[in-house]
Amino acid sequence: MGNKVTHRGKAKYLGGVGTKITGISRRQFRPNLQKVKLTTANGTHKSMRVCTQCIRSGAITKKIQNAPFKLPKAAEAAKKK
Numbered sequence: 001m002g003n004k005v006t007h008r009g010k011a012k013y014l015g016g017v018g019t020k021i022t023g024i025s026r027r028q029f030r031p032n033l034q035k036v037k038l039t040t041a042n043g044t045h046k047s048m049r050v051c052t053q054c055i056r057s058g059a060i061t062k063k064i065q066n067a068p069f070k071l072p073k074a075a076e077a078a079k080k081k
Contacts, residue, residue: 008054037063 031051040059054060
């Protein structure tokens with residue numbers, strides 16, 4: 001699998017930093033991959049390597065670890081009085 005995005009399939013590519021490059025090889029631009037637990041379309045949970053661009057854009061849905069905290073209804077009613 002290497003350094004390749006699992007979700008979009010975007011691979012690393014080459015680039016230079018100007019005309020006077022001191023090294024022999026050109027630098028590589030690698031995607032910023034993060035290992036994330038996510039929810040698939042059929043509702044199962046899976047761990048994948050996904051680029052940060054996909055996470056920030058909302059292309060994938062992250063797995064919800066815990067339900068958000070909610071106060072009991074009796075405590076909310078007492079708090080309003």
